[in-house]
Every structure is written in structure tokens, then in C-alpha cells.
Amino acid sequence: GAGVSQSPSNKVTEKGKDVELRCDPISGHTALYWYRQRLGQGLEFLIYFQGNSAPDKSGLPSDRFSAERTGGSVSTLTIQRTQQEDSAVYLCASSLARTSGQTGNEQFFGPGTRLTVL
């Protein structure tokens, strides 16, 4: 389909290992967002990409988290030296433009990657 896709859908890893989560946004969407959703909580903003501009990393919880977006399309979120508190669903979303919340600037979400750190 033409929606946002994420892989893997589930990832189980051991504490201390590095993980990479992938997001394929909707073609033509210039804005890409990563969120973290812990059980029973809302979405926590992590990082945002808009075109060729420098990413907004203000939501990254520590320097163990990083993300890149290659060619303005696919994005990878990397978590180094994973901790048990990193266990959550990681959601990716894309939209046509930067300013979220305005009518027409709908964010389209992928199904998420459920990360479990043992």
C-alpha cells in the first residue's frame, strides 16, 4: 500500500545491544516524525525531519538515541546500548508539511515497532 511502513514490527533484544528501527514514509511527504509510546501513555515526541533542514532533535531522551533520514525518504532510528526503560512502541509518522496541527497537515502514522529490552 501507499501508507507509512515500519520494520521490524517487533524487536526483542538484550540489554546493552544496539537496535535499528526503520521507517518508510509516504512518498512525497517532506516531514517525518518519530514518537515513543509507552504502555498506557500518550505519544512522546523524539525527533523531526523536514526536507533538507537540520532535524529537530529536542525530544531525544539521551545521546544513546539518534536518527537519520537518507535522501529525504527512509529514516532509521538507532538506539545504542539499550536499557529496559527503552521498551516501548516506536511510531513513525509523515506529513506534507512541517507545522502539525493545522488543518490539512495531517500526520499519517505507521503501525509502529514494538521494542522489548530484556
Place this chain on the structure above:
Amino acid sequence: TQLLEQSPQFLSIQEGENLTVYCNSSSVFSSLQWYRQEPGEGPVLLVTVVTGGEVKKLKRLTFQFGDARKDSSLHITAAQPGDTGLYLCAGAAMEYGNKLVFGAGTILRVKS
């Protein structure tokens, strides 16, 4: 502390009943969105409200944005089992860099 407080956290009702969920904040938002999320999927946008006092209807769902743009409500009439899911409100405000801030959500279960 959530920037957007949603209530109730969990709601279990019988098919055909009406319900209202609330989204409150001390901040003023330029716009507010409501999303519905089903297990194993990402949230899907239901509506965006941008004007204080605005009311939008989507079939059996009625959304209202508070006059002061600090709160919103979602009312569902004659709930159906298909309405079951997690309802999230999300607001955009200049003080948050116009990034969406999400509430913790209301889990709705409609029993047949």
C-alpha cells in the same frame, strides 16, 4: 506531568450508550486534533479543530474546541463495538514549537 490531560483514562460501556471524553490543558493551543488508535496500529486522525468554540461532527462523533482553546471534548452518540479503541487528543502550540503534544489517551471499550 501531561501537558494534555485526558479523562477518563478507561471507559467500558454497553452498545447504544452515549459517552464523552475530555482533553484539558492550562496551555492555549492553536489547534487540536483527535486520533483513534487500534491495537497494533498507528493512530488515525479523526478531526482537527482550530477555532475557539468550534464544533465538528463526524457521523456519531461530535468534537468541540473550548472557547479559550485550552480544552476539547469528544462525544459519541449510540456507541458501537467498532468504536472501541484508544482515543488520543493532540495539540499544537507555539510554546511547544508547533510540534504536536499528545495526551495519554482514553481507552474505550464498547460491549455488544
